[in-house]
């Protein structure tokens with residue numbers, strides 16, 4: 128794709144990666160992604176903000192053909208999908224300097240072997256005057272690495288946010304055309320990447336909301352020319368409020384756990400609780416992560432394999448623990464043939480979840496009438512806890 132103008136003397140450069148389906152060899156990308164860079168030309172100087180994944184240097188190089196001189200490469204984030212072409216850019220423009228913060232400088236030297244004399248180190252709030260275009264640097268750590276920052280183009284009100292507010296979405300749209308589609312992609316991105324840093328992001332939100340933002344230009348997904356909707360979405364996601372919802376990831380091997388899950392879902396629905404059900408043998412873990420953004424409760428369902436939980440449940444539990452969602456309640460249900468330590472093992476996997484456990488139901492073999500009575504009682508306890516909790520929106 129050719130470069131695209133987003134404002135006078137501000138251009139999008141980058142790559143739409145239509146076919147990428149996995150990020151960090153971990154995160155599913157059902158809708159591909161993009162790596163966005165931006166070129167800001169002042170009267171005196173020109174600055175490139177970030178680069179693209181190094182696999183796409185050939186594409187990026189062509190987009191830079193018309194850029195005769197470059198004074199600065201601003202690095203907002205050291206991860207290689209944005210920094211990976213900085214060595215080639217520095218080779219193409221021998222006078223250009225990398226402008227970044229001290230933490231990012233160290234990381235770029237470690238990750239890309241950049242020489243120290245190519246850096247200009249800036250502090251939080253510093254500005255870079257390009258001549259009629261002024262970049263102000265806003266430190267926004269932990270979105271999602273410790274060195275991450277934003278740059279605010281004062282004259283145009285554009286916030287270059289790198290991963291912050293980004294979405295893994297391959298599209299030819301330069302700006303958002305369908306807010307519902309981008310909302311879903313941005314929520315997936317937040318859930319998988321940002322959610323563990325919710326409290327710090329809340330502080331970062333206060334910083335960026337003090338700016339007069341007319342446009343947010345992230346490094347993944349389309350540009351927000353009406354940024355209010357993504358700012359409101361982030362405020363909701365990082366708040367302490369949860370919804371009257373249960374996330375229920377589970378596996379069933381021979382049907383016993385499946386029957387228990389079905390019984391619990393029926394009871395929860397009768398009690399007015401919404402359920403997000405995920406059979407871990409088929410689900411995309413990104414969908415599970417999205418549901419964890421808002422839910423008040425997680426119920427983990429597992430059969431017993433070699434005394435412990437099924438390995439897929441083990442993985443999902445570890446993931447939920449790592450993502451640190453704002454869950455308030457938890458429960459474990461499942462089945463076993465002769466003995467089980469699944470409850471103890473799952474409990475040991477989720478220390479980061481600051482939840483109240485509302486009971487567990489483990490059944491030897493098929494569920495009985497008594498099992499369903501226990502599941503009804505569990506559903507009633509969940510519904511009651513949601514009703515009585517001020518953090519749960521009902």
Ligand code: FEO
Nearest residue numbers: 204206208209290
């Ligand atoms: Fe898009 Fe954290 O890199």
